[in-house]
Amino acid sequence: MEAGLEDITNSYTLNEEDRIVSVGPHWDQYAMEEDAPESVADKVLGREIWDFIEGHQTRDYLFGIFHVCRIEYEEFSALYRCDTPDLYRLFRLIVKPHASGMLTVDHALIEKRQSAGIRRIAAFPDHHDTTRCSICCAFQIGGKWIDLEVRPEPGNFAKSYSICPKCQKTAQQEIDRIKAKPKLRSVN
Numbered sequence: 001m002e003a004g005l006e007d008i009t010n011s012y013t014l015n016e017e018d019r020i021v022s023v024g025p026h027w028d029q030y031a032m033e034e035d036a037p038e039s040v041a042d043k044v045l046g047r048e049i050w051d052f053i054e055g056h057q058t059r060d061y062l063f064g065i066f067h068v069c070r071i072e073y074e075e076f077s078a079l080y081r082c083d084t085p086d087l088y089r090l091f092r093l094i095v096k097p098h099a100s101g102m103l104t105v106d107h108a109l110i111e112k113r114q115s116a117g118i119r120r121i122a123a124f125p126d127h128h129d130t131t132r133c134s135i136c137c138a139f140q141i142g143g144k145w146i147d148l149e150v151r152p153e154p155g156n157f158a159k160s161y162s163i164c165p166k167c168q169k170t171a172q173q174e175i176d177r178i179k180a181k182p183k184l185r186s187v188n
């Protein structure tokens with residue numbers, strides 16, 4: 001019997017140029033369950049991870065994390081949300097550096113439950129170009145970031161992805177912690 005998604009840590013390895021050089025054993029199963037046949041291993045191996053990251057702020061966010069992992073030679077970890085229309089899902093992202101400049105990136109499912117409801121908001125009357133945080137799934141509505149209990153109608157769904165200030169701050173705190181950690185490296 002195949003493992004369900006809840007048992008799987010989905011992972012991939014990047015070389016020093018951020019190209020995907022290998023994927024974990026459950027990659028294809030994951031891609032199919034996520035309804036993303038264009039993401040099976042054959043179609044992603046050798047390509048840059050940046051081809052698959054939507055939104056320049058999300059790319060900057062990950063770029064910063066990858067950089068600090070390599071420079072400081074430390075593991076980075078952060079929680080993030082990746083919901084489906086019916087499910088609330090919480091994952092942990094773990095980025096592990098290797099001596100060669102390669103990185104292993106794990107996505108471990110921490111929690112999964114049914115969303116509060118499948119009711120939908122038809123529109124945000126005062127704000128039409130909604131942005132969604134790639135990390136916590138909050139929607140930017142006007143000047144506020146809100147974790148909606150109901151989803152917008154597809155036609156009013158977020159048009160772009162970004163990183164909300166709270167998630168930026170959480171990542172920065174983790175980066176600061178990594179940088180402040182005493183290193184075992186000898187200084188000559």
Ligand SMILES: [Zn+2]
Nearest residue numbers: 133136164167
């Ligand atoms: Zn956020």
